[in-house]
Amino acid sequence: MVVNLDENVIEVSQLGVQYDNTVWGIKDIDVTFKKGELIALVGANGAGKSTFLNAICGLIMPTKGDVFFNKNLINRNTPFHNIGWSKQTHAIDWYLNVFDNVIVSARLAGKNRKASKIDTLAALDLVGLLEYKDRDVDALSGGQQQRVQIARALVHHPDIMILDEPTTGLDAESSEKLLSHLKEKANKGGLVIVSSHDLNLLDSYCDSVLLLKQGSIVAYEPKTKFISRYRDKEILTIEYEGELDKRKLVEIEGVVTINDLKPLVLEIKRNTPIGQIINKLDSLVFVMDINRTSPGLREAYLEVARAKEEG
Numbered sequence: 001m002v003v004n005l006d007e008n009v010i011e012v013s014q015l016g017v018q019y020d021n022t023v024w025g026i027k028d029i030d031v032t033f034k035k036g037e038l039i040a041l042v043g044a045n046g047a048g049k050s051t052f053l054n055a056i057c058g059l060i061m062p063t064k065g066d067v068f069f070n071k072n073l074i075n076r077n078t079p080f081h082n083i084g085w086s087k088q089t090h091a092i093d094w095y096l097n098v099f100d101n102v103i104v105s106a107r108l109a110g111k112n113r114k115a116s117k118i119d120t121l122a123a124l125d126l127v128g129l130l131e132y133k134d135r136d137v138d139a140l141s142g143g144q145q146q147r148v149q150i151a152r153a154l155v156h157h158p159d160i161m162i163l164d165e166p167t168t169g170l171d172a173e174s175s176e177k178l179l180s181h182l183k184e185k186a187n188k189g190g191l192v193i194v195s196s197h198d199l200n201l202l203d204s205y206c207d208s209v210l211l212l213k214q215g216s217i218v219a220y221e222p223k224t225k226f227i228s229r230y231r232d233k234e235i236l237t238i239e240y241e242g243e244l245d246k247r248k249l250v251e252i253e254g255v256v257t258i259n260d261l262k263p264l265v266l267e268i269k270r271n272t273p274i275g276q277i278i279n280k281l282d283s284l285v286f287v288m289d290i291n292r293t294s295p296g297l298r299e300a301y302l303e304v305a306r307a308k309e310e311g
């Protein structure tokens with residue numbers, strides 16, 4: 001597969017989805033996605049992530065605006081083909097067993113029976129469901145049903161994957177395995193858009209961040225740039241024994257915010273000498289362990305969300 005990484009794969013223009021002629025799920029979204037990236041779609045509950053992903057896949061009809069895939073219009077009448085999508089709500093065939101649920105997706109993508117069978121077994125192996133291949137899907141746990149949906153999305157090796165909260169219900173190991181697979185696909189020239197509330201997981205794998213708030217794009221930029229908005233702060237995590245009073249902590253020089261009390265998680269100004277902070281804590285509690293880290297996606301997300309609220 002020869003991939004032109006400069007190609008504008010998906011172009012979204014003035015996209016808006018209004019529900020019941022009242023609530024705008026998303027509004028006036030203009031954005032372009034290129035290949036070769038894993039994009040983290042983040043935002044609070046109700047920010048419009050699912051609406052946005054469903055609209056760009058052609059699963060719901062926008063109220064206004066357009067989505068183009070390589071300059072071709074996408075909508076419910078001409079939906080995407082050769083993409084892998086997975087909705088937040090399960091879209092699986094309840095009357096089929098696990099294997100058939102997945103192979104049907106490969107066949108629908110135009111693969112022949114033999115290739116579909118090989119790919120189905122590989123996809124089930126990837127999501128850890130090989131031993132369940134003959135089970136009815138309604139005899140699976142919620143997390144296992146989620147894996148069936150993911151296997152359906154990936155089985156035909158699409159170079160565009162749009163996955164809405166794919167790790168909900170997955171255990172940590174499966175989530176890491178899935179994201180690592182998606183990252184590899186993006187590295188090889190694919191385009192992957194993943195929404196999730198698990199910002200620590202996304203941090204390890206995403207290239208760019210798209211932050212939605214109240215149906216609009218607040219930020220869309222490389223992860224490093226997104227996080228650098230937060231570069232003037234670091235995180236101190238402190239394990240201790242005893243009781244701490246928040247009011248005493250805010251008085252300590254260099255402490256910007258208290259994120260958590262047990263363990264104590266402090267945001268401090270970058271390069272603050274931590275000796276004075278530790279001395280103060282030593283006088284209040286028994287300090288057992290101190291860990292100093294640079295902020296990641298989660299902290300940057302909270303910062304940007306907070307700044308936009310204030311601004």
Ligand SMILES: Nc1ncnc2c1ncn2[C@@H]1O[C@H](COP(=O)(O)OP(=O)(O)OP(=O)(O)O)[C@@H](O)[C@H]1O
Binds near residue numbers: 025
């Ligand atoms: N079917 C619907 N009918 C009416 N309003 C809807 C419908 N689906 C979503 N909305 C509204 O549109 C807005 C965006 O919802 P959406 O589900 O896209 O958010 P989200 O970012 O995916 O949230 P979450 O993180 O909770 O999954 C919300 O205000 C929501 O209440």
